[in-house]
Amino acid sequence: MTTDIEWTLPGEWVRQETVWFSWPVSSHIWPGKQAAIERKFVEIVAAASRFQLVSINAAAEAHERVAKALTAAGVAESAYRLFPHATNDVWCRDHGPIFMRSRKTGEVRIEDWLFNAWGGKFEPWNLDNEIPGLIARSLGMAKESFPLILEGGAIESNGEGVLLTTPDVILNPNRGWNCDRKAAERILCDGLGVQEVVWVEHSLPNDDTDGHIDNVTRFFGPSAVLTVVDPELPGLQENFEALKQRFDSVIALPRPETDGPPKSHANFLILNGGVLLPVFGGKTDAEAVSILRDCFPGREIVPVDCNLLLEEGGAVHCLSMQQPV
Secondary structure (H helix, E strand, O other): OOOOOOEEOOOOOOOEEEEEEEOOOOOOOOOOOHHHHHHHHHHHHHHHHOOOEEEEEOOHHHHHHHHHHHHHOOOOHHHEEEEOOOOOOOOHHHHOOEEEEEOOOOOEEEEEEEOOHHHHOOOOOHHHHOHHHHHHHHHOOOEEEEEEEOOHHHOEEOOOOEEEEOHHHHOOHHHOOOOOHHHHHHHHHHHHOOOEEEEOOOOOOOOOOOOOHHHOEEEEEOOEEEEEEOOOOHHHHHHHHHHHOOOOEEEEEEOOOOOOOOOOOOOOEEOOOEEEEEEOOOOOHHHHHHHHHHHOOOOEEEEEEOHHHHOOOOOHHHHEEEEEO
16 A cells, blocks of 8 residues: 555454444334344344444433343443434444544544435435434544445455455446446545455345445455355356455355345454354354354354344344444
8 A cells, every 4th residue: 555545444353442333223124023133132232242342323212221131131331332323224334434544643533425225225214324423423533424325335445455345336326326437446445545446246146235245255364355155156156266366365155045135154243352253054154153263363253143134134244333443
């Protein structure tokens, strides 16, 4: 990376100040399963809080209920913070802020890109679109706004100038960029402080996001990636072969069997001392755990059953947004 680029998007493995979640307070999202989904969130927050501070967006009227549930699960009050930020949905990776860090001073600031619920698929999204600004105000943090739609799950940074993304999302007409690849690359490089955009051509089928990168290919080091493969989807093997031409280490991650929304072990969340890994009760779970242990030898791999989350199309990475120190 050239030294004239100051603000950059860190890799997820750098030291984190906290990790953000948006609590499931909208009963229409999981009809008839509100209690079950809140229990799942308690489980995930409890797991994350073993490694670092957790920050939670939730409508103010839900705070007492959330605190009671976390206390009952043994989560100490000092392990989390509640913020009165109401949301429409739970996917903080996509409606939350993108945290940038200065290479010169170490200061962290927020980038606020627009959010439209993955191309206007799920109304309403007005509250979700306000979350980056609310977090910036609550933290007293500087914020830069961008007039384009971009979800955090659509981008993956190695922290050293390289960004992974998919054409299925960035170039989709429903995101409204209305430009070609070269123009999109300039926008991403200028906005996110990177020098190179690597396009991962093939996404998982049946993805409500149209093909987020965090379900397909993830960095685990500056020149090391995990990428999902499946013999029944030749495009994923094409991804694998193309990535081997660019990065020093490319490791295949098995794809769980599914006939619905895309199950993916790639939707893992890296924390300071651990990794929360989506599992689904199938034959690929044990292999995925073993692979992640090899990729993250200094971190504990914590399997999280994500079948309930998958009913709304996501897993643990989709739910979260890390804030670097």
